[in-house]
Amino acid sequence: MTGPITWDQVTMLVGLAVVLCGAWWFLFSYVLAVKKELHEFRLEVAKDYASQRLLKDLEKRVVLELKELREEFHVMPERLAALLRAAKHD
Secondary structure: OOOOOOHHHHHHHHHHHHHHHHHHHHHHHHHHHHHHHHHHHHEEEEEEHHHHOOOOOHHHHHHHHHHHHHHHEEEEHHHHHHHHHHHHHO
């Protein structure tokens, strides 16, 4: 081939285009893989976050029940004393 472009130049341009396309394909597939991993991570975090909210609700219920038990234990000595007084009078 004679003229403004030679076969060596055409071969080099095609080789360069193949290398650039390969690099683009590699980067594109890497970006897609990272997006997939990010999506999976977000999904896992969302699952954990929901369970953390449930744990907070459970903690509130447990604390409330413990407070009620504590109040009942504070009243228990008075109830036992009243029961023992009643048993003595019988």
